[in-house]
Amino acid sequence: MLKLATLLLLCCGPALAADSRVTPILKAIDYNYRLKSDVRADVTMTQQKAGQGTKIIDMAYYRRDADDAFLIAIRAPENEKGNGYLRVGDNFWMYRKNTRTFQHVNRDESIAGTDARGDDFETRKLEELYAPALGTDGKEVFAEETLGKVPVYRFELKAKVSDVDYPRQIYWTRRDNNLLLKQESYSGSGTLMQTAYFLKFTEVEGRFVPVKQLFIDEFEKGNRTIVEISAIVPGKLADSIFTKPYLENLSK
Amino acid sequence: MELLIRLSLRNLLRQKRRNLLLGSAMAIGVAILVTAGSFSAGISDIMFNRIMRYVTGHVSVRFNERGGVMREIFRDGERARAALQGVPGVEKAEEGVGYFMRAIGNGKSDNIILVGANMSAELSDKERREIEESFRVVEGSWEGARDSKAENPIIISAEKARYLNVTLGDTVRVRFRDMFGQDQAARLTVAGVMRNDNIFMQPVVFLERERAKALLGYRPWETASFSLTLSDPKRGARAVADAIHARLKPGLASMEASVNGRKTALFGVKSDAASREALAARLKLSPAVLEAALRRDGALLDARTARALGVRQGEEFRASWARKFEPGLGETRLKAAAIFSGEGPGGVLVNDGKFYAAYYRDLPAAGAAPAPGWEALLAPEWTLLPRTYTTDDYKKKYQEIARSRGKGTTADVSTMYETASDILKLEGVLNLITLSAVLVLFFIILLGVVNTLRMTIRERTKEIGTVRAIGMRAEDVRNTFLLETFFLTLFSSAAGVALGFLAMSLISVPEFHPQDNPLGMLLVNGRVYFLTTFWNTAGSVLLIMGIALATAWFPARRAAAMSPAQALRHYD
Numbered sequence: 031m032l033k034l035a036t037l038l039l040l041c042c043g044p045a046l047a048a049d050s051r052v053t054p055i056l057k058a059i060d061y062n063y064r065l066k067s068d069v070r071a072d073v074t075m076t077q078q079k080a081g082q083g084t085k086i087i088d089m090a091y092y093r094r095d096a097d098d099a100f101l102i103a104i105r106a107p108e109n110e111k112g113n114g115y116l117r118v119g120d121n122f123w124m125y126r127k128n129t130r131t132f133q134h135v136n137r138d139e140s141i142a143g144t145d146a147r148g149d150d151f152e153t154r155k156l157e158e159l160y161a162p163a164l165g166t167d168g169k170e171v172f173a174e175e176t177l178g179k180v181p182v183y184r185f186e187l188k189a190k191v192s193d194v195d196y197p198r199q200i201y202w203t204r205r206d207n208n209l210l211l212k213q214e215s216y217s218g219s220g221t222l223m224q225t226a227y228f229l230k231f232t233e234v235e236g237r238f239v240p241v242k243q244l245f246i247d248e249f250e251k252g253n254r255t256i257v258e259i260s261a262i263v264p265g266k267l268a269d270s271i272f273t274k275p276y277l278e279n280l281s282k
Numbered sequence: 283m284e285l286l287i288r289l290s291l292r293n294l295l296r297q298k299r300r301n302l303l304l305g306s307a308m309a310i311g312v313a314i315l316v317t318a319g320s321f322s323a324g325i326s327d328i329m330f331n332r333i334m335r336y337v338t339g340h341v342s343v344r345f346n347e348r349g350g351v352m353r354e355i356f357r358d359g360e361r362a363r364a365a366l367q368g369v370p371g372v373e374k375a376e377e378g379v380g381y382f383m384r385a386i387g388n389g390k391s392d393n394i395i396l397v398g399a400n401m402s403a404e405l406s407d408k409e410r411r412e413i414e415e416s417f418r419v420v421e422g423s424w425e426g427a428r429d430s431k432a433e434n435p436i437i438i439s440a441e442k443a444r445y446l447n448v449t450l451g452d453t454v455r456v457r458f459r460d461m462f463g464q465d466q467a468a469r470l471t472v473a474g475v476m477r478n479d480n481i482f483m484q485p486v487v488f489l490e491r492e493r494a495k496a497l498l499g500y501r502p503w504e505t506a507s508f509s510l511t512l513s514d515p516k517r518g519a520r521a522v523a524d525a526i527h528a529r530l531k532p533g534l535a536s537m538e539a540s541v542n543g544r545k546t547a548l549f550g551v552k553s554d555a556a557s558r559e560a561l562a563a564r565l566k567l568s569p570a571v572l573e574a575a576l577r578r579d580g581a582l583l584d585a586r587t588a589r590a591l592g593v594r595q596g597e598e599f600r601a602s603w604a605r606k607f608e609p610g611l612g613e614t615r616l617k618a619a620a621i622f623s624g625e626g627p628g629g630v631l632v633n634d635g636k637f638y639a640a641y642y643r644d645l646p647a648a649g650a651a652p653a654p655g656w657e658a659l660l661a662p663e664w665t666l667l668p669r670t671y672t673t674d675d676y677k678k679k680y681q682e683i684a685r686s687r688g689k690g691t692t693a694d695v696s697t698m699y700e701t702a703s704d705i706l707k708l709e710g711v712l713n714l715i716t717l718s719a720v721l722v723l724f725f726i727i728l729l730g731v732v733n734t735l736r737m738t739i740r741e742r743t744k745e746i747g748t749v750r751a752i753g754m755r756a757e758d759v760r761n762t763f764l765l766e767t768f769f770l771t772l773f774s775s776a777a778g779v780a781l782g783f784l785a786m787s788l789i790s791v792p793e794f795h796p797q798d799n800p801l802g803m804l805l806v807n808g809r810v811y812f813l814t815t816f817w818n819t820a821g822s823v824l825l826i827m828g829i830a831l832a833t834a835w836f837p838a839r840r841a842a843a844m845s846p847a848q849a850l851r852h853y854d
Contacts, residue, residue: 120635134684192462192643221467249457249467250391
């Protein structure tokens with residue numbers, strides 16, 4: 031579920047001319063991140079943890095960017111089935127089917143027992159969170175490379191604010207359309223913590239959605255998460271969907 | 283009186299076997315009462331003075347930012363320390379730093395709790411001894427953890443070291459989310475392995491406090507929560523907590539800022555429903571419009587302020603301010619979401635989430651006062667939580683905080699007796715159970731006392747008649763029997779106390795080191811712990827003597843009421 035919200039509908043756009051070579055790419059990512067309309071999708075997360083086997087979480091996902099709302103209803107595994115999450119604006123609730131109660135979720139609380147936290151679901155602009163990192167020569171750390179056979183830009187970002195997951199990131203984006211293909215995330219001490227690969231995209235209403243993503247835990251070897259998105263249906267969603275009763279009904 | 287005392291002591295010796303048996307039963311009862319009382323007092327002492335004191339201090343001053351349980355941070359350390367300084371009864375105020383982490387040893391990983399420990403030379407011998415008693419270092423040393431050349435030297439529990447497959451000098455890699463939610467990694471070096479019988483302390487790893495703070499992302503002027511040690515916690519804790527609570531009253535949070543090169547003020551708008559409703563009414567805006575305007579970067583300006591700053595509706599602008607603790611300017615980007623025609627507070631209004639994020643990130647060097655009547659709607663520097671006096675109320679308070687989703691910092695002051703009042707209840711229940719059991723025992727023993735007295739009086743009826751005939755007063759006869767009971771109880775109690783102490787000493791001899799048993803937390807240095815106090819012991823003895831004398835009163839009075847002639851005629 032990690033990065034699900036921030037990367038669910040990551041898209042690309044034409045690069046804008048500017049002094050910085052990185053900033054236009056960030057702007058393009060931000061621009062395309064906002065959906066044209068509401069969306070509904072099925073999301074499957076396959077989480078492999080060293081020594082703990084594989085856990086598959088299947089969920090229905092509804093998203094409406096107009097008021098920062100989303101709803102997640104978990105359908106599998108059996109012990110999580112019926113639980114869900116609802117966010118509208120600043121309010122973020124967790125629904126527990128067993129107790130039929132809604133609880134407020136704090137920004138730093140774990141979601142569905144995964145390493146995703148409440149604040150991973152906040153939609154904030156990449157450009158506000160990160161700035162191009164500068165090398166010792168005072169220039170942006172920016173290079174042209176190939177990732178496999180695909181020509182890409184490789185650039186480094188540093189956090190502008192303190193409350194982001196990683197203070198330093200390296201991105202590999204396609205040169206032709208700025209699609210993010212690979213992302214390395216580093217801790218403040220410079221340790222590589224996670225590598226993400228965006229393996230497969232599909233086009234929805236002129237936006238490219240990464241429908242298969244792989245997150246590799248570089249710190250605790252053997253942990254990895256695959257996020258697969260399917261049955262994406264764009265279009266206006268009823269207001270009644272982003273409500274507690276709807277989540278309760280969905281969980282029955 | 284002296285004669286009566288001599289007579290009663292002599293009478294005690296006349297029926298040695300009978301009194302010895304009765305006295306032994308009483309002594310055993312007293313021994314049980316003293317031992318059980320000392321055991322329950324010991325549990326309470328361990329819980330409060332050896333666990334709670336280290337976890338929360340006698341009094342805890344806790345700060346939480348943005349409702350984060352683990353985000354214990356207060357941005358202006360000087361202000362917090364000033365509130366604690368000079369409070370009568372406070373011996374020491376220590377910052378408490380603790381954090382959950384994922385640790386990877388040699389091929390094994392597990393969760394740990396990193397605790398910042400004061401390893402400085404300021405510690406008194408008593409404190410050092412207490413720490414060494416509670417956390418016995420069996421490999422390496424506490425000195426090793428102070429080694430400034432080693433990379434984050436730690437003291438780790440033997441159980442955790444075994445699980446992570448690490449030993450002295452090995453490296454433990456840790457992953458954690460720091461104070462601000464960033465994923466971080468660090469390397470810790472094992473400088474010591476400790477043993478502790480408290481199962482709940484086994485995940486604890488100690489690192490020198492300043493290093494721990496740096497790892498967790500605290501800046502030099504920021505502080506964690508405080509644990510206070512008091513000279514007399516039982517009597518003084520509540521008064522100290524009340525005094526600090528009064529000192530921590532927050533002011534209004536505001537920033538003297540600059541927009542487009544012109545001076546203004548930045549205020550946060552409280553996000554609770556009542557404040558938003560009042561604000562909407564004041565600005566003559568519908569609640570929905572107000573909510574929309576205050577989303578994300580949205581700012582509200584009155585028309586005069588907007589004109590003065592050169593900001594138009596829908597326009598993005600930057601506000602900057604001088605920082606209190608660092609050179610340079612703090613900055614935030616805002617969007618003029620609504621410009622209203624009425625009177626404002628004299629500055630820019632921002633939602634409290636956005637406001638606090640900027641305010642806490644770069645505390646301003648100067649604030650600004652709003653126009654009169656606005657203060658109640660604007661965000662305070664922090665939220666001071668009300669004092670609560672029981673564990674239940676304390677829990678309810680934090681549940682309410684979680685529900686209200688506060689955006690700022692909360693400050694809370696509590697004593698360990700309030701946050702752990704359940705422990706006091708436990709001690710009370712243990713004492714009650716002990717007392718009930720012992721009272722049943724004593725009821726049986728006192729039946730023996732009554733029976734013995736009745737037998738004695740019957741055997742000595744003629745003697746009573748004789749002493750009464752030669753002039754002893756009735757009350758002296760009564761007092762002789764009462765004194766006899768008094769001395770029997772006194773000697774039995776003395777023997778019982780001695781027996782109790784002997785039993786406690788013997789029970790404390792064997793050492794236990796339960797690895798995975800929560801009962802291990804009731805041991806000190808692997809031994810069962812008793813805390814005997816003078817008043818506990820004296821209370822037990824006085825209770826027994828009181829019951830014995832009350833029971834003896836009626837047979838003694840009956841003996842005194844006998845007529846000398848009838849007594850002399852008595853024949854068995």
